[in-house]
Amino acid sequence: MILYSYWRSTTSYRVRAALNLKGIAYEQRAVDLVAGDQRTPDYMAVNPAKGVPALELEDGTLLTQSLAILDYLDARQPEPPLLPAEPLLRARVLAVAHSIALDIHPVNNLRVLGHLMGHFDATSEDARAWMCHWMTEGLTAVEALLPTRADFAFTEAPGLADLCITAQCYNAHRWGLSLDPFPKIARVEAACLALPEIRAAAPEAQPDAP
Structure with a gap:
């Protein structure tokens, strides 16, 4: 592949x-x-x-x-598995994954920032404020959807929700958004980054990282 x-x-x-x-x-x-x-x-x-x-x-x-x-x-x-077989739990996992992939990400990407800066005279600080605003909106919803656990989002091993959360946390750190208001999200990120397979997938570990 x-x-x-x-x-x-x-x-x-x-x-x-x-x-x-x-x-x-x-x-x-x-x-x-x-x-x-x-x-x-x-x-x-x-x-x-x-x-x-x-x-x-x-x-x-x-x-x-x-x-x-x-x-x-x-x-x-x-x-x-990335998704549990039990229908209700599967729906809950998908709700979190979709909140990140379909609500946050579409307005938090390079194309959108480029358009804002190129056509609406947004400054670098405007871009940061935009990114943090939409991440805060989306992560607030995700935090409310997560159960209180000790490790991963919903199950005993990382799944689709965990992978979406961990990647989004990278973006939060990049743009200076504190995860202090989101303890469940921060817990999921920590559990995922404790795994060598996910650490190896992190941006800084990639061959094209500067």
Whole structure:
């Protein structure tokens, strides 16, 4: 498998962590989002949406969108599972994952910041305030959805919600948002980063990190 990713991409972080946890071998190909690699004709043939991650399977099939890729990986190799089998618990895990992937991330990415700064004269401080505002809104909801536990979000091992939370926490640290108001989220991040498979997926551990 070939994973097209960018070291700082939280969506790529989710997929790297899942591949590592499942023990699936993959090669990484860096797509430098700051340099504009995602807009080259060659990469647009891989992912017409001009984003990361994209996963190329052994037969050349290309998959895009991190949640779709994670769903494929879980179906292909069910152990360890990213989603619980019990329907109600599964719905709760998905609610947290979707709160991050569908509520926070769409307004907290490089394309949105570029548009704000390029077309609406937003300053660097405006960009930071924008990022922190939407993260605070979204993480407040996530914190309320999480049960009180000692380790991972819902189960005894990391799953889809945990991977989404941990990647989003990286973005919070990057933009200077304190996790003090979110003790359950901080607990999940700590439990995940204690695992070597997830630490190996962290942005600073990637070959394209500066």
